[in-house]
Amino acid sequence: MSTRPKLAVWKFASCDGCQLTLLDCEDELLDVSGALDIAYFLEASSAPVAGPYDLSLVEGSITTPSDRDRIRRIREASARLVTIGACATAGGIQALRNFADVEGFLSIVYAQPSFISTLAESTPIAAHVPVDFELRGCPIDKRQLLEVLSAFLARRRPAVPAHSVCVECKERGNVCVMVAHGTPCLGPATHAGCGALCPTYHRGCYGCFGPMESPRSRALAERFEQMGVTDRDISRVLRTFNAWAPGFREEGTRRAEAATVAVTFRGNRARSGHESDRAEDRR
């Protein structure tokens, strides 16, 4: 019997990218498997070990009735539960369904929607069970994941900063893409953790780590507007991988509604999402 703490990795609605981040720790992987007993990690092993688990990492959002039950069972079997990634912490890209009619989505993709079991909303894990720690990012950052595992082994809280991407830009010595190049950048409202990747690549941050603590999304959106960005494009950038996260959700919705009014006013047809509405049929 192993006395090492038992680690489990669980997947809900997701792309596998966050659990893959663990396998991407090539230099540390065999050390991690030495310090922790990887008891349940289907992506990596076909020998699952029954619970209880000392630490569960959870990837993905809750989108089906059976997953709603499964997360409760996992919580009961886990001493500590940490969510990894935007899907698990904020509902992820899947939460775009929360702003729309999921029945319509079903009929776009599936001929027989009745075969498919799904919920109308994609919700974060914390909406269903208590969560001990949330790790942000789409995907999560490798270094932060190792920090979470190290902190768990040392019985301390993970040291993960809650400031904005701007701080990371300053640390890297980047020129501000918004001030210097007029590129809209969500960095001032976005949670740190990526190492200011996008500005380093001369691109505006697109918010994949979700909102920072107390973001001023509305003020930032007003700045975008002064730069000539339309309501529609502001709503699009706020409604990607953390669309449902409080801090992005409100302004994203406000701008989407403003854009809808503008579109209607211009006399464009609103799209209903039917096959007959395809652009080619309209030409």
Added chain:
Amino acid sequence: MTHRAPAGRTLKVDSLARVEGEGALYIETVDGRVADVQLRIYEPPRFFEAFLRGRSYLEPPDITARICGICPVAYQMSACRAIEDACGVVVDGPLELLRRILYAGEWIESHTLHIYLLHAPDFFGLDSAVALAGRDRPSVERGLRLKKAGNQLIEFIGGRAIHPVNVRVGGFHRVPTSRELQRLRPGLERARDDALATVEWVAGFEFPDAGHDYTFVSVREPDRYPVLGGRVVSNRGLDISDAEFLDRVTEEQVEHSNALHATLDGDHYLCGALARYSLNHDRLRPVALDAARRAGLGATCTNPFRSIVVRAVEVLHACEEALAAIDAYEEPDTPALRVEPRAGVGHGCTEAPRGLLYHRYVLEEDGTIADAVIVPPTSQNQPTIEHDLWHLVEDNLALDDEALTRRCEMAIRNHDPCISCATHFLELERVDR
């Protein structure tokens, strides 16, 4: 004492392990004959094609990357090419070379992940790479080093290994200098050595006898092993442009899966490493072709268990491709071509590690997406995987449930299904009536 198979059995594997995503296998036999095989994909449906409606034509590279954390570059490349096609732009020259290097990185890391962490343990009768490391640590360390080399290519060009940030319609946000790119050479040369050692390692595995009369489908480029689009061809005479893809390939919904099933002219077919190799092996870089010969591969490969050898050969080829592209690269004047929106339809087919990945977008005049269709490799391969399993079970009914289940799981892993992609794995359920 011999074990006689009972008259009717049900095998159920509830959670497929060492595949990307979630699926299960259900097998039913009646009087010693297989009556039903279902690869059940219960990964929740994820509606990407619906989300894309109403979005900007510049967004699919970032949005569709999130279909799969294992092969995000493939989604970015197919998306870019489809949108550029709709807007009448062709990305070539140094920007295309950068795309090839980025894509080579993904082939290296994705194939290596599959070879060492997901597939190889099967050949040793082990459950995981960690268990394999206990028996042969140097090999697993080589695999991790090789995988890391692939990730480093993606990180350098794309910013990060999963969901790269530097890719955009028309090219990139920032391009490296030739000198910066040359710095990747030493790591890649080491990766090439590791890849060659990998081919030799897997060539020595014991492979069950199997051979199927597959219909192979892959992209075909004019003068090289296929990666970035071109025609779509098969070993049965198919030779079409990507614009004709949906005229020949039909996706259908089946009740037992959240993944749509694709067929070509009504028949199941296979894409991926076996198909690419069997249709294009003479176009491999010489080093890879030579390694393939020495590993015992012929002009085609129809034994799915040997796909691990083909993947290793492709990793070696990808290392060579990336090295050649690095040498040919000259810094372009601009990191991206201007791509102005216009009303139209665009198609993009590229070779993801797991096989052909097709995207189609209908754009309105202002670049708003009116319609999106994405056909991932696993949707295309699922009917063929079920067909493989049918034969496998029929030939191995004498095995007890545990042995048969292991064999079935292995047969599924042969095709490296990415279930996250297919919904946009093994619980074996075996019923004998």
